[in-house]
Amino acid sequence: KNQVEQSPQSLIILEGKNCTLQCNYTVSPFSNLRWYKQDTGRGPVSLTIMTFSENTKSNGRYTATLDADTKQSSLHITASQLSDSASYICVVSQNDYKLSFGAGTTVTVRA
Amino acid sequence: SQTIHQWPATLVQPVGSPLSLECTVEGTSNPNLYWYRQAAGRGLQLLFYSVGIGQISSEVPQNLSASRPQDRQFILSSKKLLLSDSGFYLCAWGWVKETQYFGPGTRLLVL
Numbered sequence: 158k159n160q161v162e163q164s165p166q167s168l169i170i171l172e173g174k175n176c177t178l179q180c181n182y183t184v185s186p187f188s189n190l191r192w193y194k195q196d197t198g199r200g201p202v203s204l205t206i207m208t209f210s211e212n213t214k215s216n217g218r219y220t221a222t223l224d225a226d227t228k229q230s231s232l233h234i235t236a237s238q239l240s241d242s243a244s245y246i247c248v249v250s251q252n253d254y255k256l257s258f259g260a261g262t263t264v265t266v267r268a
Numbered sequence: 269s270q271t272i273h274q275w276p277a278t279l280v281q282p283v284g285s286p287l288s289l290e291c292t293v294e295g296t297s298n299p300n301l302y303w304y305r306q307a308a309g310r311g312l313q314l315l316f317y318s319v320g321i322g323q324i325s326s327e328v329p330q331n332l333s334a335s336r337p338q339d340r341q342f343i344l345s346s347k348k349l350l351l352s353d354s355g356f357y358l359c360a361w362g363w364v365k366e367t368q369y370f371g372p373g374t375r376l377l378v379l
Contacts, residue, residue: 191367200358200370246311254325258311
């Protein structure tokens with residue numbers, strides 16, 4: 158069964174601090190891995206998308222890494238802001254139609 | 269630029285009543301369209317996807333159905349809602365192996 162496991166389930170950080178979210182997957186074959194940010198009650202918004210050959214990709218203060226050999230990815234948030242409070246979802250794609258979603262990590266940034 | 273609309277934003281329906289959720293996309297042609305459901309604290313679950321007018325693929329057996337009467341219109345329906353149909357319904361559009369863009373979502377509560 159193709160699975161995407163995210164950890165931690167939730168975390169609380171102080172504004173200005175960094176944090177790293179983890180994603181482990183067993184999906185095969187693998188096409189690409191995406192990180193989405195979902196604000197409460199809203200649709201997810203894409204942060205990064207990485208193919209098999211890409212090890213890292215940045216989008217502002219968000220940096221995603223991918224190790225396709227160990228089937229692990231991480232999302233690093235630098236200098237967190239209150240607006241970073243959201244759920245972060247790891248999505249692994251076999252093809253355009255077959256996406257496996259993680260349950261997400263809920264990040265709460267406090268002043 | 270492309271935009272995606274969903275309505276209604278919130279819906280409360282009694283068990284056994286019919287359902288119709290609508291999704292429209294602007295600014296693009298012949299996109300792939302998707303319906304997802306997100307239960308509280310759970311990952312997104314793909315319900316249906318469509319690669320063209322009248323072409324619907326179902327991922328999960330259920331009492332829901334989908335239709336694509338026009339290129340940029342995607343409708344999710346049910347003849348008789350169940351309590352288990354409650355959730356957050358998201359429509360998305362995208363291209364093969366590219367990012368999917370999500371709508372604002374419809375929160376459905378079946379009582």
